Amino acid sequence: MPNTIKYLKSEKAKVYTSGTGNKVLLEALWGDYVELVSNTVTNGRYKVNVRWAKNVYIKADDLGDESLLELYFIDVGQGDGVLIVTPDRKHILIDGGYKRSKQPHGKSAADFVDWKFKKEYKKDIIELDAMICSHCDADHYGGLWDLVSKEESARKELDTSETKVEAFYHAGISWWKSAQKSRFLGDETGGVMHDLLTGKTSIKNGLKQNADLKLQGEWADFLECIIDNNPDVKRLSYNPEKGFKYLEGFEEGKETSIKILGPIETTVNGKPTLKDLGSYSKNTNGNSILLRIDYGRSRMLLTGDLNKKSQQHIIDSLSGNLIELAADVVKSCHHGSDDCSYEFLQYVNAAATVISSGDDETHAHPRPNIVAASGATGFKKIENDEMVTPLIYSTEISRSLRMGDPYEVNSKNYETLIGTIDVVLKNEAKTNIRYKHTASGALNPTDKVKTMSRLKVVDGIVYGLVNVRTDGEKILCATLNEGKSKWEIKTFTSRF
The missing domain is CATH 3.60.15.10 (Ribonuclease Z/Hydroxyacylglutathione hydrolase-like)
Structure with missing residues (x-):
């Protein structure tokens, strides 16, 4: 049988990794599509699939039947x-x-x-x-x-x-x-x-x-x-x-x-x-x-x-x-x-x-x-x-980048004319990095060269998604604070 579908009725709710513990994996948002893995409530929680998470737990009191x-x-x-x-x-x-x-x-x-x-x-x-x-x-x-x-x-x-x-x-x-x-x-x-x-x-x-x-x-x-x-x-x-x-x-x-x-x-x-x-x-x-x-x-x-x-x-x-x-x-x-x-x-x-x-x-x-x-x-x-x-x-x-400073380039079993060697480059001022830069909408990327000391490494992008949800009266606007894994929420009532 297909799993029962519910929707979050609270503005936000904790999603737990287990049915009894207090470890929180993420926060669900008002109106989120929640799939019940089990129809049995244990310790006041349902086992669910919500957002990207499978087989996690959410309080039964946070769930309802109204979609937004x-x-x-x-x-x-x-x-x-x-x-x-x-x-x-x-x-x-x-x-x-x-x-x-x-x-x-x-x-x-x-x-x-x-x-x-x-x-x-x-x-x-x-x-x-x-x-x-x-x-x-x-x-x-x-x-x-x-x-x-x-x-x-x-x-x-x-x-x-x-x-x-x-x-x-x-x-x-x-x-x-x-x-x-x-x-x-x-x-x-x-x-x-x-x-x-x-x-x-x-x-x-x-x-x-x-x-x-x-x-x-x-x-x-x-x-x-x-x-x-x-x-x-x-x-x-x-x-x-x-x-x-x-x-x-x-x-x-x-x-x-x-x-x-x-x-x-x-x-x-x-x-x-x-x-x-x-x-x-x-x-x-x-x-x-x-x-x-x-x-x-x-x-x-x-x-x-x-x-x-x-x-x-x-x-x-x-x-x-x-x-x-x-x-x-x-x-x-x-x-x-x-x-x-x-x-x-x-x-x-x-x-x-x-x-x-x-x-x-x-x-x-x-x-x-x-x-x-x-x-x-x-x-x-x-x-x-x-x-x-x-x-x-x-x-x-709302977007942010996770940045880092490069300090070493290494390659194991690098092919050369005299055989394979392990290469480690640590001199930032003498290590050139070649890369391609694409401007928004550009037909072709541009080749660029900079020393390692003048470059930053982007090891992650947090995209600036803006969520807007309504039940026809209350309107909720939300962005996700990825660092804290929490929603930043503002709500107001329609005037029409």
């Missing part, structure tokens, strides 16, 4: 990655960061999703009810590509054997090429973007060798993998003349609803178009998918890489319905870029803001004025002379 809405803001370095788990255990992945081969730390959202299914759920197949690419920039679709790629090098990085995607959604703006141009976004005449990618047939046509307008570069390679996976494919947008739409299966009235607020669609000569916001980067970022997730009284707003011009366009298009932007939790637009509308942030009025940013100093995200603006425009709640909200989280700030 869970959002995981994944530390992907430069880029975005959000995994949503609904109370009825549907899984939606929005973006994934650069693909791992272009990440300095070699990880993308694919690695977290793989861990979730293999280690926590004990499943060999990743099953996503929806995969959403907020827009066609590589720091958003790359980690999705890692999940659906058929290349052996990508698959061997995952512990699961397969990824199944039921539906794939995108924003419409696409990278194209033609006989005249090697890389562009299509026809931009009349102040609008005309050549929008739509469904599966649109992708297949764009992949044809003899097409006049062909899908371009790695974006084309990624979409080819999507077609091979065979999900339903749809473009998402909001057309003010047609009213609001919802993600299929998450319509209004469902336990969890997902409303589509952007990009803003208009119609020209009977065909859908999106606003031309200027440069290529303004258009890919500004025409990102904008979603609001509602569960009970709680609201979560996911913004992609919206910029100031697109945010002002959204405000104009939602005139009379600006309350639609208000949310308890918002993912900060474009990694905390200062190309952001203060007015937009005021309408959102978030109690908690999560910034997904990386270490690439060429971007310098998050910008200090936007961190300040997110706090200044946030929903303010003070209790007992302490500020409950607004809260500001950053995946980059």
